[in-house]
Amino acid sequence: MNxxxxxxxxVSRFGAGVLLAGTAMPALAQxxxxxxxxxxxxxxxxxxxxxxxARRLGAGKARATFELERADIEDRPLGADxxxxxAKVPGVKVSTGDARGGSFSFExxxxxxxxxxxxxxxDGIPTGDARFNGGSPxxxxxxxxxxxxxxxxxxxxxxxxxxxFALGGFIDFRTDDPAKQAAITAEAGVxxxxxxxxxxxxxxxxxxxxxxxxxxxxxxYNDIWAGPKARRAYRDHGExxxxxxxxxxxxxxxxASYNSQFDNDFNLVTLPQFRANPRSDNLNDALTGIPNQDxxxxxxxxxxxxxxxGYLNGRLVAGEQVTISVNPYYQTLDGFSTSYQNRHRQLAGxxxxxxxxxxxxxxxxxxxxxTTSNPNVFGGPADMRVTPRTRExxxxxxxxxxxxxxxxxxxxxxxxYDGGTSTETRNFYPIVPSTTQLAWKAGRPSYVLYDRWTxxxxxxxxxxxxxxxxxxxxxxxxxxxxxxIRYKARSPLEYAARLNFRQNAPVQxxxxxxxxxxxxxxxxxxxxxxxxxxxEDAFLGSTAVIQPGELKPLQSINLDGGMRYTTxxxxxxxxxxxxxxxxxxxxxxxxxxxxxPVDIQRGNVATRAATILGQTTDGVELTGLATYPWIDLYATxxxxxxxxxxAVAGSRDRLNLASVGIIAGSDVRDIPRHSVYGEIGxxxxxGVRLQGNVRYVSSRVGGDIIAPTSFAEIGIERIPGYxxxxxxxxxxxxxxxxxxxxxxxxxxxxxxxxxxxxxxSSATAxxxxxxxxxxxxxxxxxxxxxxxxxxxxxxF
Numbered sequence: 001m002n003x004x005x006x007x008x009x010x011v012s013r014f015g016a017g018v019l020l021a022g023t024a025m026p027a028l029a030q031x032x033x034x035x036x037x038x039x040x041x042x043x044x045x046x047x048x049x050x051x052x053x054a055r056r057l058g059a060g061k062a063r064a065t066f067e068l069e070r071a072d073i074e075d076r077p078l079g080a081d082x083x084x085x086x087a088k089v090p091g092v093k094v095s096t097g098d099a100r101g102g103s104f105s106f107e108x109x110x111x112x113x114x115x116x117x118x119x120x121x122x123d124g125i126p127t128g129d130a131r132f133n134g135g136s137p138x139x140x141x142x143x144x145x146x147x148x149x150x151x152x153x154x155x156x157x158x159x160x161x162x163x164x165f166a167l168g169g170f171i172d173f174r175t176d177d178p179a180k181q182a183a184i185t186a187e188a189g190v191x192x193x194x195x196x197x198x199x200x201x202x203x204x205x206x207x208x209x210x211x212x213x214x215x216x217x218x219x220x221y222n223d224i225w226a227g228p229k230a231r232r233a234y235r236d237h238g239e240x241x242x243x244x245x246x247x248x249x250x251x252x253x254x255x256a257s258y259n260s261q262f263d264n265d266f267n268l269v270t271l272p273q274f275r276a277n278p279r280s281d282n283l284n285d286a287l288t289g290i291p292n293q294d295x296x297x298x299x300x301x302x303x304x305x306x307x308x309x310g311y312l313n314g315r316l317v318a319g320e321q322v323t324i325s326v327n328p329y330y331q332t333l334d335g336f337s338t339s340y341q342n343r344h345r346q347l348a349g350x351x352x353x354x355x356x357x358x359x360x361x362x363x364x365x366x367x368x369x370x371t372t373s374n375p376n377v378f379g380g381p382a383d384m385r386v387t388p389r390t391r392e393x394x395x396x397x398x399x400x401x402x403x404x405x406x407x408x409x410x411x412x413x414x415x416x417y418d419g420g421t422s423t424e425t426r427n428f429y430p431i432v433p434s435t436t437q438l439a440w441k442a443g444r445p446s447y448v449l450y451d452r453w454t455x456x457x458x459x460x461x462x463x464x465x466x467x468x469x470x471x472x473x474x475x476x477x478x479x480x481x482x483x484x485i486r487y488k489a490r491s492p493l494e495y496a497a498r499l500n501f502r503q504n505a506p507v508q509x510x511x512x513x514x515x516x517x518x519x520x521x522x523x524x525x526x527x528x529x530x531x532x533x534x535x536e537d538a539f540l541g542s543t544a545v546i547q548p549g550e551l552k553p554l555q556s557i558n559l560d561g562g563m564r565y566t567t568x569x570x571x572x573x574x575x576x577x578x579x580x581x582x583x584x585x586x587x588x589x590x591x592x593x594x595x596x597p598v599d600i601q602r603g604n605v606a607t608r609a610a611t612i613l614g615q616t617t618d619g620v621e622l623t624g625l626a627t628y629p630w631i632d633l634y635a636t637x638x639x640x641x642x643x644x645x646x647a648v649a650g651s652r653d654r655l656n657l658a659s660v661g662i663i664a665g666s667d668v669r670d671i672p673r674h675s676v677y678g679e680i681g682x683x684x685x686x687g688v689r690l691q692g693n694v695r696y697v698s699s700r701v702g703g704d705i706i707a708p709t710s711f712a713e714i715g716i717e718r719i720p721g722y723x724x725x726x727x728x729x730x731x732x733x734x735x736x737x738x739x740x741x742x743x744x745x746x747x748x749x750x751x752x753x754x755x756x757x758x759x760x761s762s763a764t765a766x767x768x769x770x771x772x773x774x775x776x777x778x779x780x781x782x783x784x785x786x787x788x789x790x791x792x793x794x795x796f
Contacts, residue, residue: 065151070148077747079189083138092109109671116129116165119163121173140259140261140309150172197791210246217236227281227285241253251315259305268780291340291434335388340431354366397416414462421454453491464480465479485534487501488500503533545608551611557580570626583612583614620638635678636678644664646665662766676695677696680693688729689729697723728747739796749788
């Protein structure tokens with residue numbers, strides 16, 4: 001493997017960092033006490049693999065739950081996108097553009113629902129929606145080396161999940177607490193596509209007064225494999241966490257993370273393009289100076305962003321039976337994306353954001369827009385389209401838990417408040433000169449297409465009674481949740497209206513039952529209704545008419561049940577589920593009979609945000625695992641049948657679905673009927689672990705072929721399935737003086753270099769074709785080729 005000059009430079013820096021850490025360590029060791037041998041929450045030893053396996057399959061939970069441990073996360077290369085570890089969970093399909101991650105190309109499904117319909121939290125703190133264009137996927141706030149575990153609740157029956165998106169489950173990423181013993185941890189990584197990573201973490205160990213802290217910093221870089229001369233990704237990431245513990249079990253945890261990231265990403269391809277060249281996403285690796293050709297220059301696909309998240313986790317033990325938890329948080333986003341334009345736009349009058357007035361229906365009247373184009377000439381007019389996005393979120397969760405006020409009853413009462421604002425602006429800057437560089441005039445654009453602002457505030461109230469009907473045998477969890485959501489939105493460059501309305505959810509019941517009829521055996525089942533409201537993208541993503549009284553919030557019904565059999569060294573589970581998303585929100589053609597300006601809340605009277613039919617997923621999941629001192633086995637199989645709701649031919653419901661790229665009654669795109677994950681790990685020698693894994697995804701619907709304007713249903717396109725194999729080898733060195741938990745690991749992803757389509761993009765999922773009868777719209781992300789990564793860790 002040729003790792004290149006940059007990689008050799010990282011190895012040398014890593015070695016220097018190890019030497020420096022070794023010099024600094026004696027002082028820390030003296031502070032913490034040389035004989036301190038308390039267990040640490042950071043990397044468990046190999047002996048910790050010999051544990052009760054039940055927790056991984058959700059033993060003791062009255063609903064479908066799966067837990068990934070630190071060892072599962074460390075099977076991936078150090079620094080890899082932590083969401084890739086979710087591929088082990090039955091019912092989850094996750095895809096990124098390459099073995100190290102990807103922004104635009106990140107797609108996640110859980111039991112047929114996409115990443116904007118699943119709750120995502122970090123230490124119980126909501127991270128917001130996971131849209132690529134302005135959302136906040138959780139990996140922005142995480143360094144995988146600081147994650148201790150991931151809790152996946154595949155059903156949505158859990159009470160108190162603070163998310164407007166948990167229509168069918170939620171995923172909670174759990175960060176490490178500071179180590180009890182002072183330590184310095186240094187990591188490095190090198191690999192194909194010029195991948196490099198440097199990471200350092202300093203733990204103070206236990207300090208007087210029950211305090212402990214750590215801080216970490218990492219830098220990561222790689223070329224984009226589909227266009228290494230023009231595209232790259234890098235990020236700088238810092239985290240800090242402090243914990244104060246009290247003798248009665250109370251604690252206060254404070255955590256902050258900052259992420260600065262730039263990445264070019266992958267282009268979308270059609271199925272014929274993939275078949276013609278499965279290793280190309282049809283972007284150019286060099287500028288030509290000719291606008292029509294530079295439209296496909298990969299260096300303009302992507303953007304930059306800075307993310308911050310700070311929060312507290314506080315728990316007060318107010319007595320033997322009473323616990324109070326409070327968790328405030330604050331989050332910001334500041335970023336932009338870019339796109340090359342093969343023409344130049346200039347708004348008359350010199351003010352790029354001018355508005356002359358508004359029409360009777362509220363649409364903005366703008367000065368004339370001049371467009372100049374000579375796209376086949378070297379140095380012809382060109383613009384850079386820049387879309388800045390900002391977000392500010394703040395809120396808190398709070399819960400009162402009381403045990404045994406009534407015998408065998410445990411009560412939980414809680415609330416969640418979330419507020420904040422988001423903006424999205426679209427600016428056009430002239431590229432001068434548009435020859436072989438991408439310089440554009442900073443400061444003042446020549447044209448501002450829109451300037452959108454929205455504010456969404458959410459209040460959730462919930463309560464639950466957990467009843468031990470027969471202690472240690474039969475338990476019932478019965479709960480209720482209720483939401484009220486207030487929406488505000490404006491876009492003065494597009495329309496005059498200022499939206500300001502509220503939606504209240506009906507009370508949502510949630511029931512779960514757990515029965516233990518015999519030793520090691522559990523039977524469980526649950527029912528839940530869930531509420532999501534209107535997605536933020538309905539306000540930031542278009543200027544369609546919004547009629548609040550007619551736009552229904554997203555709701556779902558979830559049923560699941562199953563059984564678990566767990567022992568010390570092996571376990572298996574079988575569970576079935578039914579998820580019905582009752583409705584969705586889509587941008588559809590407006591009813592031409594609606595002409596009353598009072599009913600029109602936006603300027604674009606051609607389209608409206610409408611309630612559309614939903615979808616139903618039924619499935620079965622089977623999981624088995626065995627863990628012994630020298631070998632461990634793990635396998636999952638999932639069957640999912642996800643279908644959009646059907647509608648009568650010619651009906652408004654069917655037309656609305658077609659206008660957002662869906663043929664009523666068809667399979668949900670990108671959801672395979674069959675998926676398998678399996679792995680085997682062996683430990684032939686002390687400190688050595690070898691692992692092989694396979695992931696199989698069957699063929700699935702890629703897109704519904706629908707004609708524009710008429711919305712005629714042409715057909716359904718399926719994309720081929722794939723099987724990917726991976727290998728990893730890890731050697732953990734024995735302890736040598738102050739040096740401990742040193743490790744070398746090699747990962748090979750996609751061992752046989754399989755060419756495949758990794759996912760269907762959500763970016764064009766609701767678009768109809770533009771050039772029938774042939775396919776014209778790219779919908780698919782290429783899967784990553786073979787990737788090799790070497791990871792190194794030392795700890796003092």
